[in-house]
Amino acid sequence: MNEKEILKLVGARIRISRKKRGLSQESLGEKGGFHFSYIGQIERGEKNVSLINLAKIANALEVNVAQLFSYVHEDSELTEADVEVKEIVMMLRESNLEKVRMAKNVVREIVREKE
Incomplete structure (x- = not known):
């Protein structure tokens, strides 16, 4: 490039x-x-x-x-949700393993609430 x-x-x-x-x-x-x-x-x-x-x-x-x-x-623009997920991933990459695991558990609970 x-x-x-x-x-x-x-x-x-x-x-x-x-x-x-x-x-x-x-x-x-x-x-x-x-x-x-x-x-x-x-x-x-x-x-x-x-x-x-x-x-x-x-x-x-x-x-x-x-x-x-x-x-x-432009024809394959990220959705607002995609952008938010990418931001979360960037934050988690800067965290330690313990915080990543806590975040995973929180997300798991949030997803279960929708079921």
């Missing part, structure tokens, strides 16, 4: 996340502290965004930075 492809894929992921939340480029820019034209340049793959700015954008979108690197085509 070349540099331009990476920029376009990350930009597309930001655009998908922004639209999914009903935000304009201007409102995302305001939330992240950027000019709307900068957001547009990132979404079109014209700007090589820094990691710090990428973290600010992810925060403004209320997503994990890693989600901006999960390359999903």
